[in-house]
Amino acid sequence: MDLTRLPDDLPAPADDGAADHLAGTPLPAISLPATDGSVVALDRLGSGRTIVYAYPLTGRPGTDLPDDWDTIPGARGCTAEACAFRDHHADLLAAGASTVYGLSTQDTPYQREAVDRLHLPFPMLSDGAFELTRAMGLPTFEVAGRTLLRRLTMVVRNGVVEKVFYPVFPPDQHAAEVLAWLVRTPGS
Numbered sequence: 001m002d003l004t005r006l007p008d009d010l011p012a013p014a015d016d017g018a019a020d021h022l023a024g025t026p027l028p029a030i031s032l033p034a035t036d037g038s039v040v041a042l043d044r045l046g047s048g049r050t051i052v053y054a055y056p057l058t059g060r061p062g063t064d065l066p067d068d069w070d071t072i073p074g075a076r077g078c079t080a081e082a083c084a085f086r087d088h089h090a091d092l093l094a095a096g097a098s099t100v101y102g103l104s105t106q107d108t109p110y111q112r113e114a115v116d117r118l119h120l121p122f123p124m125l126s127d128g129a130f131e132l133t134r135a136m137g138l139p140t141f142e143v144a145g146r147t148l149l150r151r152l153t154m155v156v157r158n159g160v161v162e163k164v165f166y167p168v169f170p171p172d173q174h175a176a177e178v179l180a181w182l183v184r185t186p187g188s
Helices: 078-087 089-094 108-118 131-136 171-184
Strands: 031-033 039-041 049-054 097-104 124-126 140-143 146-149 152-157 160-165
Touching: 031 124, 049 078, 049 171, 078 089, 078 097, 078 108, 078 171, 089 097, 089 171, 097 146, 108 124, 152 171, 160 171
Parallel strands: 049 097, 097 124
Antiparallel strands: 031 039, 049 152, 140 146, 152 160
């Protein structure tokens, strides 16, 4: 299975309002481990805009995805989305983003393998203990006995969520959507 390509018949997620409360919310004083070995204090991201895109889980070649993964609206496409953020990374920075982070509930060693395999120029953050998920009420879903984040992106400006993209579909085109928003909405 090629994890970088999406099937044509993926179901689109519906906007259930589960992220409506996030815009205008300050990030909490929570620190998360990153794949570059650092610990990122979310309430001290610094000035400028930080892109935090949340995703359910990245697959690995040779490892089965959960049963019926492709039938869950919004589940499939994490690798394709990460590759799109990789491919648009320089453009995102040129358009005013100071940093890009991926965010999932997968542990850091698992995420590090994806960062290395996909040659991602940005770190992934692990919310394996669900601290950020609970504190901010991030939308989740259950599959195969696991709680996973629903796909969304927050643009954080000076520690506050400025813009939320939710639901995200199709995931392989989402980085371009974030880039277009940054170009249309320059920071001051």
